[in-house]
Amino acid sequence: MTTLSTDTELSREKFRSGVMRSPGAIIGMVFVAIVVLLAILGPLLAPYSPIATIGIPGQAPTAAHILGLDFEGRDVLSRLLYGGRTTLFMCVVATLLTYAVGLTIGLIAGYTRSFVDSLLMRMVDVFLSLPALLVMLVMVTALGPSQVILIVSAALVLFPGVARIVRTSTLEVSRRGYVEAAIARGENTISILRREILPNIAGPIIADLGLRFSWSIILISSVNFLGLGISPPNPDWGLMIAENRIIISENLYAVLAPSVVIAILILGVNLVGDAFVRSLGESRD
Amino acid sequence: MKSIRNRLDFEVSLKEHPRPRWSSGRPLITFLARRLASAAGTLVVVSALLYFVTNVLPGNVALVVLGKNATPARVQALDARLGYDHSIVVRYFDWLGGVLHGNFGQSAVAVALHDPQTAISSTLSSPLSNSLILAAIASLLLIPLTLILGGISGLFAGRKLDNVISGPLLVSGGLPEFVTGSLLILLFFNTLNLLPPISSLSPGQSPFSEPKALVLPVVTLLAVTVGSGARQVRAGVVEVLRGEYVQYARLNGVNERRIVIWYVLRNALATSVQVIAQNLQYLAGGIIVVESIFDYPGIGEYLVQAVQARDTNKVLAAAIILAAFYVLINILADVIVVYLVPKLRTEMS
Numbered sequence: 001m002t003t004l005s006t007d008t009e010l011s012r013e014k015f016r017s018g019v020m021r022s023p024g025a026i027i028g029m030v031f032v033a034i035v036v037l038l039a040i041l042g043p044l045l046a047p048y049s050p051i052a053t054i055g056i057p058g059q060a061p062t063a064a065h066i067l068g069l070d071f072e073g074r075d076v077l078s079r080l081l082y083g084g085r086t087t088l089f090m091c092v093v094a095t096l097l098t099y100a101v102g103l104t105i106g107l108i109a110g111y112t113r114s115f116v117d118s119l120l121m122r123m124v125d126v127f128l129s130l131p132a133l134l135v136m137l138v139m140v141t142a143l144g145p146s147q148v149i150l151i152v153s154a155a156l157v158l159f160p161g162v163a164r165i166v167r168t169s170t171l172e173v174s175r176r177g178y179v180e181a182a183i184a185r186g187e188n189t190i191s192i193l194r195r196e197i198l199p200n201i202a203g204p205i206i207a208d209l210g211l212r213f214s215w216s217i218i219l220i221s222s223v224n225f226l227g228l229g230i231s232p233p234n235p236d237w238g239l240m241i242a243e244n245r246i247i248i249s250e251n252l253y254a255v256l257a258p259s260v261v262i263a264i265l266i267l268g269v270n271l272v273g274d275a276f277v278r279s280l281g282e283s284r285d
Numbered sequence: 286m287k288s289i290r291n292r293l294d295f296e297v298s299l300k301e302h303p304r305p306r307w308s309s310g311r312p313l314i315t316f317l318a319r320r321l322a323s324a325a326g327t328l329v330v331v332s333a334l335l336y337f338v339t340n341v342l343p344g345n346v347a348l349v350v351l352g353k354n355a356t357p358a359r360v361q362a363l364d365a366r367l368g369y370d371h372s373i374v375v376r377y378f379d380w381l382g383g384v385l386h387g388n389f390g391q392s393a394v395a396v397a398l399h400d401p402q403t404a405i406s407s408t409l410s411s412p413l414s415n416s417l418i419l420a421a422i423a424s425l426l427l428i429p430l431t432l433i434l435g436g437i438s439g440l441f442a443g444r445k446l447d448n449v450i451s452g453p454l455l456v457s458g459g460l461p462e463f464v465t466g467s468l469l470i471l472l473f474f475n476t477l478n479l480l481p482p483i484s485s486l487s488p489g490q491s492p493f494s495e496p497k498a499l500v501l502p503v504v505t506l507l508a509v510t511v512g513s514g515a516r517q518v519r520a521g522v523v524e525v526l527r528g529e530y531v532q533y534a535r536l537n538g539v540n541e542r543r544i545v546i547w548y549v550l551r552n553a554l555a556t557s558v559q560v561i562a563q564n565l566q567y568l569a570g571g572i573i574v575v576e577s578i579f580d581y582p583g584i585g586e587y588l589v590q591a592v593q594a595r596d597t598n599k600v601l602a603a604a605i606i607l608a609a610f611y612v613l614i615n616i617l618a619d620v621i622v623v624y625l626v627p628k629l630r631t632e633m634s
Contacts, residue, residue, distance in 0.1 A: 126331060129615075131607055133574065134569075134573070137589070138604055141595060141600045222462070222574050241467050242463070245470070256467075262461070263468075266461070267456060
């Protein structure tokens with residue numbers, strides 16, 4: 001047990017100082033914070049209704065509408081302020097689901113050392129042999145474009161990576177002395193997994209978190225962009241980019257603003273994720 | 286970020302296989318046969334998964350396709366024409382048999398609209414060739430760009446030249462295609478007025494007759510793939526540079542140019558080929574969005590339109606083709622890697 005506590009404490013300390021010192025991570029956290037606040041508080045600040053037509057379609061920015069009007073004459077700023085909540089919420093839930101499934105499968109596969117392991121990993125391999133977006137589109141075709149389906153299909157695409165990482169780390173950790181000691185003490189499997197294995201595989205799992213989250217944003221907002229996710233007239237950043245392309249000559253801000261917001265969000269998540277990976281000493285550069 | 290995922294997965298896969306022995310005297314052929322067999326198996330499982338998922342709701346297709354005109358009698362008639370009155374297992378094997386002969390079944394929408402042209406196979410060739418042209422141009426540029434940018438930034442890691450290359454790559458590799466594509470349209474169409482914002486072609490028109498229209502789709506594909514790929518190549522080069530044999534060669538006074546060419550670049554090649562393969566595979570998914578952004582009539586746009594129309598058989602046709610491409614690139618990459626880097630023959634299975 002001594003090994004365990006020093007292990008985690010050391011890495012946690014290294015982790016914190018490494019992440020906090022890296023300028024990339026600080027910029028990243030600021031980026032993420034800006035977009036998350038925008039998405040959560042946006043609806044309170046929006047000057048107009050996100051779905052009401054209030055002027056000429058494609059009107060360029062004016063003092064009253066600082067980002068102009070969209071292809072149906074709705075206020076772009078208001079739609080931008082409303083357009084993040086649903087997608088961000090879906091991405092968070094999808095990421096949580098990804099980890100719930102990935103952790104369960106990875107732990108079972110890595111710990112049982114039986115045929116279950118190869119069975120589960122074959123299943124994971126099959127999911128990895130399909131392009132991510134393709135799986136999402138097939139799911140939408142089959143089951144319809146509801147929020148639940150989008151969340152489930154994003155998790156379906158993302159869990160194999162988590163399961164693999166968890167399995168490999170579990171395999172490695174479960175051979176260590178303290179796990180064998182716990183087995184010899186007669187502790188039950190659940191408590192061994194929870195108290196001995198999980199804390200010791202936390203590093204690689206957390207390192208992977210930022211990446212899964214940014215993938216879930218890319219996937220879900222891409223489906224929205226394709227017009228196969230959130231349905232009009234609901235405001236959504238991906239959808240806004242797609243529907244306003246017809247008026248880019250009149251009001252380019254209707255496309256530029258949501259593009260920039262998505263770009264800042266993903267860059268921010270990536271910068272923070274990279275810093276985590278680096279601080280864990282997992283990175284080669 | 287994609288780079289990290291690929292790298293983690295790559296490391297995992299190396300750790301998982303404790304160097305199997307080769308059974309026959311001709312390792313490459315055994316290897317190839319094994320990979321082909323497992324790929325065929327994967328594709329069969331994938332085809333079954335795709336088929337059962339898209340056909341899980343019975344009567345769904347006819348109802349959706351007929352829309353407001355759906356009456357029980359019409360739905361039944363359409364179901365019968367499409368073969369939906371048989372059990373799903375029978376239908377799957379019928380469909381699979383057809384696919385193996387290049388027959389992808391009938392378009393439910395075309396049948397419902399009494400269109401004389403209902404066979405899906407005849408609608409596939411033009412989008413397929415358009416997509417192949419787009420993917421081929423992207424690949425031809427992707428490979429040298431990934432290697433050159435990744436190699437240079439790796440060799441100059443931490444210096445100014447590296448920062449100049451790596452910074453933009455970090456940004457372009459992380460952004461989704463639809464954001465990159467839209468920003469490129471704003472720059473090259475709205476601001477500079479150099480390139481068209483859409484790349485649509487009239488039926489039967491060759492993409493080569495509109496070379497300008499191909500530029501932005503190709504650049505968008507490259508932004509994402511080179512962005513993440515070059516960063517991984519860079520990481521590979523950096524690691525090799527830290528290797529003991531490079532230091533040893535330096536201590537022995539081997540000249541730097543020889544070290545770079547014979548030690549560093551050669552040894553970084555194994556990772557690089559796999560990185561490039563992952564990005565070529567990625568094109569199979571990437572073209573779905575890129576073709577939609579630019580209205581380019583390829584298999585990706587075909588798929589998106591089929592999903593919008595809920596035309597199950599069309600979705601299946603496009604999906605199985607993209608999946609086959611995905612699996613095929615994987616094998617090709619494995620073979621090239623094994624051919625180029627003998628050391629890996631013992632590490633990969």
